[in-house]
Amino acid sequence: MGRQQLEEVRIPACKNMANAFGRKANSMMKIKKCCSTTWLMPCLLIFGLLIASCGQRATDKKQHDLKIGSAEIKYARGFNIDYYDGYKLVSIYSGSSTKKDTVQYVLLSEGKTPPVGYKKSQIIHIPLKKLVAMSSMHVALADFAGSADAIVGLGSLKYVSSPVVRANIKAGKVKEVGIDGTMNDEMLISMKPDLLMVMGNPDAKFSKYETLSGAGVPVMLNSEWLETTPLGRAEWVKLMAALMNKESQVNAKFAAVEKEYNKLAEIGRKALNKPAVISGMPYKGTWYVPDGDSYMVVFLKDAGTTYKWGNVHGTGSLALNFEAVAPEALKADFWLNIGYVDSKKDISAQDARYAAFKPFKTGKLFNYNKRVNDIGSNDYWESGAVSPQLILADLIRILHPELLPDHQLVYYKQLN
Amino acid sequence: MNKIKVSVLLALLVFAFLLDVALGSIHIPLKAVMGILVSPDTADTTWLYIIQQIRLPKALTAIVVGCGLSVSGLQMQTLFRNPLAGPSVLGITAGASLGVALVMLSAGTITSLYSIKELGISGSWLIILASSIGAAMVMLLVVTISSSLKDNVIVLIVGVMIGNITFSIISIWQYFSAPELIKDYLIWTFGSLGGVTGDQLLILTIVVIVGTAISFLSSKLLDALLLGDNYARSMGVTVKRARLLIIGSTSILAGGITAFCGPIGFIGIAVPHLTRALFNTSNHRVLIPGCCLVGTLLMLVCDIVAQLPGSQTVLPINVITALVGSPVVIWIIVGRHKLKGF
Numbered sequence: 001m002g003r004q005q006l007e008e009v010r011i012p013a014c015k016n017m018a019n020a021f022g023r024k025a026n027s028m029m030k031i032k033k034c035c036s037t038t039w040l041m042p043c044l045l046i047f048g049l050l051i052a053s054c055g056q057r058a059t060d061k062k063q064h065d066l067k068i069g070s071a072e073i074k075y076a077r078g079f080n081i082d083y084y085d086g087y088k089l090v091s092i093y094s095g096s097s098t099k100k101d102t103v104q105y106v107l108l109s110e111g112k113t114p115p116v117g118y119k120k121s122q123i124i125h126i127p128l129k130k131l132v133a134m135s136s137m138h139v140a141l142a143d144f145a146g147s148a149d150a151i152v153g154l155g156s157l158k159y160v161s162s163p164v165v166r167a168n169i170k171a172g173k174v175k176e177v178g179i180d181g182t183m184n185d186e187m188l189i190s191m192k193p194d195l196l197m198v199m200g201n202p203d204a205k206f207s208k209y210e211t212l213s214g215a216g217v218p219v220m221l222n223s224e225w226l227e228t229t230p231l232g233r234a235e236w237v238k239l240m241a242a243l244m245n246k247e248s249q250v251n252a253k254f255a256a257v258e259k260e261y262n263k264l265a266e267i268g269r270k271a272l273n274k275p276a277v278i279s280g281m282p283y284k285g286t287w288y289v290p291d292g293d294s295y296m297v298v299f300l301k302d303a304g305t306t307y308k309w310g311n312v313h314g315t316g317s318l319a320l321n322f323e324a325v326a327p328e329a330l331k332a333d334f335w336l337n338i339g340y341v342d343s344k345k346d347i348s349a350q351d352a353r354y355a356a357f358k359p360f361k362t363g364k365l366f367n368y369n370k371r372v373n374d375i376g377s378n379d380y381w382e383s384g385a386v387s388p389q390l391i392l393a394d395l396i397r398i399l400h401p402e403l404l405p406d407h408q409l410v411y412y413k414q415l416n
Numbered sequence: 417m418n419k420i421k422v423s424v425l426l427a428l429l430v431f432a433f434l435l436d437v438a439l440g441s442i443h444i445p446l447k448a449v450m451g452i453l454v455s456p457d458t459a460d461t462t463w464l465y466i467i468q469q470i471r472l473p474k475a476l477t478a479i480v481v482g483c484g485l486s487v488s489g490l491q492m493q494t495l496f497r498n499p500l501a502g503p504s505v506l507g508i509t510a511g512a513s514l515g516v517a518l519v520m521l522s523a524g525t526i527t528s529l530y531s532i533k534e535l536g537i538s539g540s541w542l543i544i545l546a547s548s549i550g551a552a553m554v555m556l557l558v559v560t561i562s563s564s565l566k567d568n569v570i571v572l573i574v575g576v577m578i579g580n581i582t583f584s585i586i587s588i589w590q591y592f593s594a595p596e597l598i599k600d601y602l603i604w605t606f607g608s609l610g611g612v613t614g615d616q617l618l619i620l621t622i623v624v625i626v627g628t629a630i631s632f633l634s635s636k637l638l639d640a641l642l643l644g645d646n647y648a649r650s651m652g653v654t655v656k657r658a659r660l661l662i663i664g665s666t667s668i669l670a671g672g673i674t675a676f677c678g679p680i681g682f683i684g685i686a687v688p689h690l691t692r693a694l695f696n697t698s699n700h701r702v703l704i705p706g707c708c709l710v711g712t713l714l715m716l717v718c719d720i721v722a723q724l725p726g727s728q729t730v731l732p733i734n735v736i737t738a739l740v741g742s743p744v745v746i747w748i749i750v751g752r753h754k755l756k757g758f
Contacts, residue, residue, distance in 0.1 A: 156594065182592055284603055284678070285474070285610020285730055321723065321730040322610055323470045324441035327462045349541065352614050353469045 065115055071242065074258075076235035078223045081242045086112040088126075088242050092223060105220060107242060122218040127245040128194040132177055135199045136382040137224055137233075139165055141240040144386045145250050153191055155179040161371065161379035189215040195243065197222055228316070229298045230388035231261060237386055260389040264302070267403055268396045271304030275333035275399050278325065278359070279307075281341070281350065287325040291318045296337070299388070303395035305334075334399060335359035336412075338367045343415055363416070366398050370413040380411045418695060418702065425709045432716040436475040439725035442466055473613040477620070478715040481609065481673050482683060484624040486711025487631050487704055488669040489684030490691070491662050494638045494700070496572045502685035503670035505572060506663065507554045507579030510586075512674035513605065515550025516543055517586045520601045521593040543604070544616065544675045551671030554578060559663055563656060568645065571659070606732030607678040609719055620676045627669035628708065634661050635700035642698055682737040683718075686745045687711040693748045714741060 071081035082089040088107040104121040108114055114123050132153035133139050139162050142148045148164035157169055157176045168174045175191065178184045188196060189212065196212060200221030209219040224236040234257060241250035277300060280288055290296040291309050294316040300307045308328050309318060329335070335357060341347050344365065348355045359365055368391075371379035384391055390410045397407040438449045444463050452459045452467045459467075485503055492501040503509065519542055558578060562571040590598050612620060631638075637658040640648040645655050673680065691706040692698065715737075722736040 159594075179594065283600070283611075284606075284608035286603075286608075318728070319730075320728050321441040323466045324728045326466055326470060327442060330462055330465055351611065356465060356469065 065117075071238055071247070073235060073238065075229055075232040076224075076227055076238075077232060078226055079236070079239055081239065084115065087115055089118075089121075090220075090239065090242065092221060103221060105218070109245075122213060122220075124195050124218045124220070124243065126194075126243055128243050130191065130193040130195075131243075132188065132191065132193045132196045134179065134197060135222075136160065136377070137199070137236075137385050138197045138222065140382045140384075140386045141224075141237050142244075143383065144237045144253065145240045145244050145246050147240065147244045147246065150244070152193060153177045153188070153196075155183075158375055159377045159381075160375075161373055161377050161382045185211050185215075188212055188217055193217060195220055199223075199225065224385075226316075228293050228295055230295045230302075230391070231258060233295055234386045234388050257387065257389050261302075261392055264389060264392045264396060264404075268302050268304040268392065268400070271396075271400045271403060273400075274304050274306045276306040276308075276328070276331065277334045277336055277399070278329045278332045278357075279335075279337045281339045281347070281354070282322045282325065285322050287320045287322055288317050289320055289325060291316060299392060299395060300336075302392055303399055305399060329354075329357045329359075332357065332359050333362075334364045334366065336366050336368075336395075336398075338365060338415070341367065341415065342369065347415070363414070365415040366412045367415055368411050370409060370411055384411050421694065422706075422709065425713060429709060429713050429716070432713055432720070433475055433479070436478065436716050436720050437467065437471045439720060440466070440471055440723055441726070441728050441730075443726070469613065470610070473617055474609050474719065475716065476617060477609040477612045477677065478719045479712045480617075480621050480624045481677055481680060482687075482711035482713070482715025483708040484627060484669040484673050485680060485684040485715075486687035486691070486707035487628050488666040489686075490688040490700075490703060490707050491631055491638065491666050492684075493688050494642055495659065495662050496568055497642070497644075498572065499689070500685065501572065503666060503673075504579070504679070504681070504684065506558050506575035506666065506670075507577075507582055508551045508558075508667050508670045509674050509679045510579040510582035511554025512547040512551040512671055513679060514554075514582050514586055515546035515548070515675075516604055516678075517589055517601055518550070519543055519546040520604065521589050521597050541616075547675035548671060551667065551674060554582060555663070555667035555671065559660060562659060562663065568659065604678045605734075607680040607734040609677055609715075609733055610730070612676050616676060620672060623668060623672035627665045627672070628704070630661065630665035630668070632701075632704050634658065634665070635704055637661065638700040639698070677733075679734070680737060681734055682741050683711055683715060686741045687714060689745055690714075690748060714744075 065084050067082055067084055069083040071083075073080060078093055080091045080093070082091070086109060090105040090107060092103045092105075104118065106115060106118050106121050106123045107126045108123055109126060128147070128150050130152045131138075131142060131147075131150045133142065133151055134155040136159050139148065139151065139154070139160055142151055143162045143164065148162050149168065151165050151168070151174060153175045154160060154165070154169075155177060156179055157174065160166060160169070165174060175187065177188050177191075196209075196217055196219045198209065198219060198221055200223065213219050222236070222239075224233050227233040227236075235254065237250050237254055238247075241247045244250075279290060279296065279300075289309050290300075291312045291314045293313050297307060297310050301310060312318065338347065341350065344355075344360065344363075347360065347365070354360060368380040368384070369378055371384075373379065380391075387410075391412075393404060393407050394409050394412040397404045397409060398412060434449075437453070438444070438446055442463075444466065448459065448463055449467060452464055456464060456468065488503040489501070492503060492505055493499060495501075496505070558571075558575050561574050565571055565574070590601065593601075637648070637653055640651045640653045641655070641658060641662075648655055648658070670684070687707055687710050688703070691703055691710045694710065695702050695706050697703065718733060718736045718740050721740055722731045722733050724731065
């Protein structure tokens with residue numbers, strides 16, 4: 001927290017900088033300080049060399065664009081934010097471990113001229129005043145940054161929990177633009193949003209959105225769903241912070257989430273007994289279970305559980321034969337994240353065979369649907385995505401009630 | 417000669433059935449499998465669950481489905497005298513799919529669905545109900561139109577067109593549905609033998625027995641139709657009534673199976689050809705039981721392959737039926753240089 005405050009103090013001092021930024025910036029500021037002395041030229045030279053040797057795509061960039069810092073991204077692997085004088089550069093990477101930057105966006109502050117040399121990058125004018133979001137996660141990011149008011153369009157008005165956005169929908173301020181194949185391009189273009197945020201993998205084809213970007217609607221392909229840790233997913237709030245010019249506020253809020261999560265994870269991991277858990281539900285003979293590269297498994301590990309496929313590495317989920325999971329299900333202590341069911345009866349209606357599972361018999365069935373609202377949207381996928389500390393607390397309360405006796409379940413509920 | 421063939425087929429069938437029950441993702445020694453089949457009380461509970469609750473129902477479903485689809489395919493090929501006809505030509509499968517799409521893609525937004533749920537029908541039964549209703553509606557439409565038509569070829573064209581219309585309606589619906597709902601629906605269209613147990617298996621078995629029995633009882637009609645409508649008339653067959661009977665039993669078979677297992681392709685087209693080639697006859701009294709045997713055997717083999725024994729995953733049955741079956745059909749038919757019975 002000490003360093004965070006230090007940053008807060010430092011920021012107002014450097015007003016020529018577009019914005020506040022993450023903690024890595026401290027070292028950069030030190031350089032700036034020494035730059036003010038006679039060391040200016042050598043400093044610049046070293047800096048230039050550094051950038052060049054780092055192998056970044058500096059070749060098509062103007063030489064005098066000096067990087068003045070980067071956001072500190074500790075958990076997320078899918079994006080990075082670099083700060084330059086008058087603009088920010090957002091890079092969204094492919095989900096693989098080799099950090100290969102695939103899409104870059106220039107975030108331009110008001111009144112500034114676009115930097116030269118980013119012909120391939122889209123230019124986004126910040127702070128965003130009009131945002132169109134395609135997934136609940138994007139709504140959650142904006143809500144976290146206190147900018148949910150900026151949302152003027154959603155893919156579907158059916159999947160939203162944020163009270164701010166729902167009030168705006170009621171007031172007719174939010175339009176439904178359609179999802180994926182059915183996106184209403186004409187409506188989107190006429191809305192002139194500052195940004196359309198879509199769910200996507202940077203490796204996927206952008207051509208789907210060329211009509212929009214050609215018409216001057218910047219399209220950002222988020223890939224937060226590829227993150228392999230809960231904090232990594234939540235850390236995408238820093239991207240929203242950069243878009244909204246709210247770095248200091250969001251960084252402080254995220255640091256609190258992070259601190260709380262790590263505190264809880266320590267409690268969970270130290271738990272003496274590690275109950276066996278199963279997750280999900282088979283459908284037509286196939287049972288999709290999260291694997292070791294899924295953020296869900298990180299939750300399970302941090303909550304102190306035994307989970308059979310925790311060390312299998314793959315794409316985030318394994319498509320298993322029903323009978324491959326059945327031995328685990330028959331003897332598991334808890335059945336979590338069951339899916340679109342709300343009672344024991346719903347489960348046995350899906351397939352009477354599930355009633356033989358031990359957690360079904362002992363009643364230790366916990367589903368993440370406590371915060372499903374009147375229109376059927378589950379807040380677990382929205383605010384839950386940026387509140388990993390609450391989900392972890394829920395899980396620890398479920399699995400080890402003695403460790404968090406006072407916690408009231410937020411997202412989870414027991415099925416009867 | 418036929419007796420030897422039937423005996424060999426029966427032996428293979430029993431072997432394939434045992435193999436299907438014995439092989440799977442979890443290794444269970446053959447001795448233990450036999451032990452469970454003979455005296456279930458002494459076995460390890462996990463193994464007991466896997467054999468009794470997962471593998472046996474699946475193998476039994478394979479038998480029932482293999483039987484039903486093959487017989488309905490045979491009837492359609494005979495009725496329309498067309499080697500490419502199958503259980504899906506009349507649009508019945510499409511109708512069943514429309515019913516399922518209605519339930520899955522609307523995901524409870526339609527008020528009538530709530531009232532159905534109030535009756536206590538939910539989950540897998542809801543899908544089965546919707547699918548059966550969809551199949552029945554299309555069947556009624558086809559029967560109504562065909563009862564005023566004289567020519568079977570026109571009936572065939574009408575059936576195919578109704579199927580096309582139904583699939584376009586589904587496509588439009590998919591186009592406007594949320595991706596996660598579409599995914600559920602797509603998985604359903606892959607077909608599966610794994611979801612049918614208990615009461616559902618019982619009902620499916622009854623449906624298939626009834627459908628096959630109707631078909632067997634009308635084998636004389638089928639034999640007569642094979643020689644042409646006029647010949648059949650001269651034999652004293654009322655073509656329209658015969659047609660209704662055949663369409664009816666096919667609808668029961670194809671609609672019922674699609675309701676419980678999803679659309680399973682290929683078997684219905686391929687097995688009649690294999691059976692004709694194998695028994696070298698066009699007599700339906702031989703062909704119908706023959707189709708039951710061959711269809712069952714092929715379905716069991718496909719199920720064994722689909723599980724990829726020893727691996728943790730399972731492939732959609734629809735992929736396997738075409739992958740395993742097509743080469744067999746090509747081999748046999750090309751080898752014989754002709755299509756028997758046409």
